[in-house]
Amino acid sequence: MSTDAIRDRAAVVTGSTKGIGLAVAEALLSRGARVLISARNEEEVGATAKRLASIDPDRVSGIACDVRKEKDVTALFEAADRALGGVDILVNNAGVGLFKNLEEITLAEWNAVIETNVTGVFLCSRAAIPRMRRRGGGYIFNISSLAGKNAFPGGTAYNASKHALNGMSEALMQEIRYDGIKVSYIMPGSVDTWFSGHPPDAQSWKLSAADVAQVVLDLLGHHPRSLPSRVEIRPSQPPRK
Numbered sequence: 136m137s138t139d140a141i142r143d144r145a146a147v148v149t150g151s152t153k154g155i156g157l158a159v160a161e162a163l164l165s166r167g168a169r170v171l172i173s174a175r176n177e178e179e180v181g182a183t184a185k186r187l188a189s190i191d192p193d194r195v196s197g198i199a200c201d202v203r204k205e206k207d208v209t210a211l212f213e214a215a216d217r218a219l220g221g222v223d224i225l226v227n228n229a230g231v232g233l234f235k236n237l238e239e240i241t242l243a244e245w246n247a248v249i250e251t252n253v254t255g256v257f258l259c260s261r262a263a264i265p266r267m268r269r270r271g272g273g274y275i276f277n278i279s280s281l282a283g284k285n286a287f288p289g290g291t292a293y294n295a296s297k298h299a300l301n302g303m304s305e306a307l308m309q310e311i312r313y314d315g316i317k318v319s320y321i322m323p324g325s326v327d328t329w330f331s332g333h334p335p336d337a338q339s340w341k342l343s344a345a346d347v348a349q350v351v352l353d354l355l356g357h358h359p360r361s362l363p364s365r366v367e368i369r370p371s372q373p374p375r376k
Contacts, residue, residue: 140355141163141166141167141224141352142166142167142168143167143168144163144169144223144224145168145169145171145215145219145220145221145222145223145224146160146168146169146170146171146222146224146225147170147171147173147212147224147225147259147263148160148163148170148172148173148228149173149200149211149226149227149228149229149255149259150173150174150202151173151174151183151228152174152176152179152183153174153183153328154326154328155228155344155348156172156226156228156229157172157183158344158345159226159276159347159348160183160187160195161190161348162345162349162351163224163351164187164190164191164195165190167194168224169218170194171195171197171214171215171218171219172184172187172195172196173199173200173202173211174199174200175199175200175201177199180198180199184196184197196214196218196219198210198211198214202229202251202258202259203247203250203255205258208255208258208259208262212259212262212263212266216266221266221269222266222267222270222273223267223270223272223273224274224275224355225267225274225276226276226351227255227256227260227276227277227278229251229255230251230255230278231247231248231251231252232248232293233247233248234290234293235291236288236289236291240291244292245292248292248293248295248296249292249295249296249299251296252296252297252299252300256277256303257303260307263275264311264314267314267315267316268314268315268316272314272315272316273315273317274316274317274318274319275316275317275319276319276321276351276354277300277303277304277318277319277320277321278321278323278347279300279304279320279321279322280293280322280323280324281322281324281367281369282294283297283300283301283320283322284301284322300320301320301365304318304319304365305365308362312362317354317362318364319354319362319363319364319365320365320366321350321351321365321366322365322367322368323342323346323347323368324341324342324367324368324369324370324373325341325342325369325370325373326341326342326346327339327341327342327343327344328344340370340374341370341373342369342370347368350366350368
């Protein structure tokens with residue numbers, strides 16, 4: 136799928152009211168895609184869809200969706216069928232971070248991380264694949280993290296979820312590559328978004344959300360014969376240790 140072919144493609148982006156998801160939605164819209172955004176908070180989805188409508192009101196819509204819930208995911212992709220006519224591009228970005236030592240994590244907290252970061256990707260990908268197959272192919276992007284290869288204290292749940300996401304992405308890529316559906320997982324290092332609990336800082340040494348969105352655009356521009364299945368991206372000059 137070349138960059139020119141992004142125009143009029145149908146894209147679903149989860150977790151897209153802020154941070155990386157929002158940057159990806161903006162980037163796809165700017166290249167002419169039709170985009171369905173989603174997140175858990177209905178008010179945030181409505182406000183973000185209204186904001187993105189300034190780019191093109193006819194090519195953006197939104198729906199609240201908790202990717203942990205099968206019924207919500209079903210509704211999300213039914214909305215994609217109505218608004219977009221199907222799905223060509225899926226960006227699995229919805230995710231949560233919880234940073235505690237294992238013995239401090241409650242079962243509810245553990246489940247929230249695993250169900251959002253792993254089960255949510257499973258549910259959305261499972262819903263997208265037959266739709267992409269009917270359209271002759273597509274592209275699934277899973278937004279992972281360098282935490283999926285580099286463990287750290289206090290990252291028990293988050294590390295586990297991103298390691299699992301990477302393994303699932305590798306297997307899924309091999310399962311559907313001959314259907315014309317590509318799968319890539321992107322592993323950013325530190326990104327300057329609200330995910331850290333602090334407002335973004337334009338002067339930060341960290342990656343910006345737009346840097347990660349650019350990777351999505353670049354991958355969509357690859358020739359159909361080319362599949363960069365994993366991309367690591369990190370700040371070029373983090374603080375010296």
